[in-house]
Amino acid sequence: MINYVRGTLSDIEESMIVVEAGGIGYGINVPASVMGELPRVGNEVLIYTYFSVKEDSQSLFGFISKEDREMFKQLIKVNGVGPKGALAILSVLRPDDLRMAIMSGDAKAISRAQGIGAKTAERVILDLRDKVSVPEFISTSVINGTGTANIDPKAFSAGPVSEAIDALTMLGYSRVDAGKAVAGVILEDGMTTEDVLKKALKNIK
16 A cells, blocks of 8 residues: 655646656646645655555545545545545545535535536535534634634534524525534524524634
């Protein structure tokens, strides 16, 4: 198994980079969202990889962080997605935004990925909702600069949190942005949907 590749970034193509290490040029498939985080050609780069082996092909998929690679590994376990589908999803949604799309049930955002239809997007949400968490999302995002949200992931499915997200989408915000805003709310006992909504609106940039 190839866990990571550290070497010189020697070429950047449309959906692939070439990293030279030990005299070997590794062609690594990467999501479009990674391209903006790469150094210039000729500089050293560290890419965490997933090695996919099939009967007729062997492919390397690469990511900037271990967490991003883990999100990819979770996606390919979903029936009907596969490595290419997972790469397509992570090309239109950064891993943190994908987590929030899953938590908030935003199938529309996920289905923007090439080759991913509405049914597959719904399956991604259904299969992975219990495997991603708000604390995981908060820990790698900047929401209100605090990272102190205390929302139970189940709250995204019903109650004031879910209703606040619905209200924000009716105001024209995407479910991903609405979910981010609500995730930054510090919940207190007895808070109503209106209370959550008012605080969430302050988190929208």
